[in-house]
Amino acid sequence: MDDVAQRTLVLRGRRVVGGCAEGEALVTRETISGWGGINERDGTIIERRHELRGVSFKGRVLVFPGAKGSSGWSAYFHMARLNGVAPAAMIFTRMTTKVALGAVVTRAPTMTELDQDPLAVTETGDWVKVDADRGVVEVTKR
């Protein structure tokens, strides 16, 4: 393995929801709808023209710009948690009430305002540890 493959990045930022969790990154540059954008029973993205259509965030670290669309965002991520298909952790770049409330009720460790753009430095498949209590994200490149 070369050095790049083993590289671990450390990012620092602000806690949105506390806790510590890790998992495989699922990265998208497209905002996500909750109601009408995800299937709360299996955690898949269902929006017709979304780049992650058909992909599930269950147990993964969701790295995305933030929320769009319906006010049912929190309700659908809330139900995803009750159904056991929520993301393990979340990292987003654009704060809105939808994504903040959604993260709170999903109860997954969540961070924002990182010192590097997470959409630029993480890729789907990287291993990501989100320690929201300490304000630290560790990205191990795949």
Place this chain on the structure above:
Amino acid sequence: MRLTDHEKAMLDGSHGAAKARAMDLLLRYGEALGAQRLVETNNVAGAFNASTPSVRALAARGFDAVYSELNLDSDVVVEVPRMAVNTCQLITGIDNAKWRIQGIPDDLAEQQKRGEAFFGRRGINMHATCTPYQVGNVPVLGEHCAWMESSAVVYCNSVLGARTNTEGKESTGAAALTGRIPYWGFHISANRRGTHLVEVDIPVDDIMDWGLLGYWLGEIVQDEIPVLTGALLDPTLIKLKHFGAAASSSGGVEMYHLPGTTPEARSVEEAFGGRAAAGTLRYGPPQRRQAYDNLNCARGRKVDFVMLGCPHNSIEQVWLIASMLEGRRINADTALWVHTPRALRDTAERNGYVQMIEDAGGVVMSDTCPAISRHMPKGVRTVATDSAKQAHYLPAITGVQAWFGSVRDCVDAAVSGTWRGTLDG
């Protein structure tokens, strides 16, 4: 966050367990946002109904359990007291009179009615519409609100000049019991100014035009605040309702300014509050074509189902549809559902509009819509609608294909069973 003495007393349980759980949620939410404090609100619009199959198990434990979990994010079941402030129910999943036509099982319809009886007595006004501003909930300029429903939020901020963020089921549940919501985002004057100038180069006139403009715009600006100039003709409630709904579906627009029309922008300068625009966008024929093509995902011309009334139709829209249908008969293989708030349906019935639509073979529904209920007539593969919002969501939620067009395109499709709509009529 800084809390007042009254807020601290609610948090520590001095005003009962439900308000304590509500304050706990507001605190977690406010800290997630980075808010400094809460603001008082006396106008809450939320979703308290229990009308989906997934709520069955919770509802079997009682409606205190439903509210505790889904409206307060509380692990313990608390007894729900009367709402502390004016609160209304937005759209639901079930038409209380026509659930059998929707294909809803009787036990779910009964569950919703039991829930309404429970919540109604605690002060939640059962407007049961996505458009509370059409049935008497019309906040004044500057009023702090806590509203759900993206299409109502953008209308509230932009057209009425009242102040709300896009709230959710849990935050409106907490606000209704405490009269508080985080002081953040659109509650603060400085955050309400325009960010992007949009120069509209072509006339935007009917509902379809306004829907296309909104659908294109939302996808580009996401949650920024556009300021629109150009030939924006006759911007009435009906058109702005469709425009905002489209822009908050393809993106997350919660506020816009139409200088000379909306109350916080008597001029372009006032809309931007003295700052320069972060960017300028142009809307012309190619952008309009792009929005139309993005919305029209259907392939087959045979239309099984025509849906009108998203957001819920005004009485003028119901009259327009009734007029277009007079003396005509809907195709035997095509269903037409028209959706309007129940209070307006009463007017439509009194006026004879409901009879006119029923005589042609259509149905006038209230309380719900197909995207919310996930119910349509059996076997529908292709739907036609005049709503960019419904055309955006229905294929994702139900797997159908959608045609989007004018009200006339849709009514004609209901009569002929065939889609003949085009971008330019």
